[in-house]
Amino acid sequence: MLVSILHRVTGDGMAIFGGLGLVWWLYALAGGPADYACFLHYAWQADAGDLPGLIANVFCRIVMIGLTWAFFQHLFSGLRHFVLDIGAGYELRTNRLWSIAIVAASIIATAALWVWLLVGKGL
Amino acid sequence: MGNGTKTGQVRGLGSAHGGTHHWMMQRYTAVGNALLVTWLLISIVALPSYDYATVTGWIAQPIVAVPLILMLVSVFQHIRLGLQVLVEDYVHDEGLKFASLILVNFYAIGTAAFGIFSVARIAFAGSAL
Numbered sequence: 001m002l003v004s005i006l007h008r009v010t011g012d013g014m015a016i017f018g019g020l021g022l023v024w025w026l027y028a029l030a031g032g033p034a035d036y037a038c039f040l041h042y043a044w045q046a047d048a049g050d051l052p053g054l055i056a057n058v059f060c061r062i063v064m065i066g067l068t069w070a071f072f073q074h075l076f077s078g079l080r081h082f083v084l085d086i087g088a089g090y091e092l093r094t095n096r097l098w099s100i101a102i103v104a105a106s107i108i109a110t111a112a113l114w115v116w117l118l119v120g121k122g123l
Numbered sequence: 124m125g126n127g128t129k130t131g132q133v134r135g136l137g138s139a140h141g142g143t144h145h146w147m148m149q150r151y152t153a154v155g156n157a158l159l160v161t162w163l164l165i166s167i168v169a170l171p172s173y174d175y176a177t178v179t180g181w182i183a184q185p186i187v188a189v190p191l192i193l194m195l196v197s198v199f200q201h202i203r204l205g206l207q208v209l210v211e212d213y214v215h216d217e218g219l220k221f222a223s224l225i226l227v228n229f230y231a232i233g234t235a236a237f238g239i240f241s242v243a244r245i246a247f248a249g250s251a252l
Binding site (some may be wrong): 008011019022027030037040071075078079082085113121123 | 199245
């Protein structure tokens with residue numbers, strides 16, 4: 001049941017925050033260097049002393065980490081749906097095993113991605 | 124679907140009388156998303172840096188711009204279908220449901236259009252921006 005609820009929450013969360021965030025990024029890039037600098041300022045790293053910008057950074061970084069987790073959770077859970085759609089995996093033990101594996105895998109994948117970005121690439 | 128017996132005429136249509144079209148479209152776009160969003164995520168992480176020239180130079184390539192536009196089509200169609208189910212499940216007042224579904228359509232198609240236009244502009248403008 002948790003996996004089903006998470007599928008809906010992550011899907012609809014990405015539908016709003018992911019959709020708007022993705023197009024904000026593309027629209028800023030299409031607007032030229034000044035618009036992209038503004039995007040980076042609010043979404044990732046504001047100038048020191050710009051309190052509203054720094055608050056926006058905290059919010060946007062949490063949203064970005066949340067969105068990557070939502071993506072992995074929704075992707076893995078979606079692949080599970082494909083298996084269930086063909087009529088397989090309904091045995092209680094199998095179903096329970098894959099539900100737990102998906103929740104664990106999405107957390108591990110999210111952690112791996114951000115360790116790579118923040119530590120590996122020094123972002 | 125047959126046209127002989129009464130059962131044959133309605134088989135596969137379900138209570139919505141729309142058949143399985145919505146359900147199938149959600150699956151078709153899901154496959155597109157699984158491939159294209161995974162590709163985008165890996166590509167973004169693999170970019171050497173995130174400064175303006177690097178990112179726009181990367182997007183401007185046809186091999187990137189075209190899949191990116193296809194991804195926006197697939198993703199926002201999936202978003203439209205997904206939000207539609209959310210509205211149908213939780214908004215029970217018919218008038219409010221109608222208004223909500225209009226809003227869902229405006230949001231999904233409008234945001235997709237902004238995204239596609241942006242990718243096209245980056246690709247066609249080159250270094251002119």
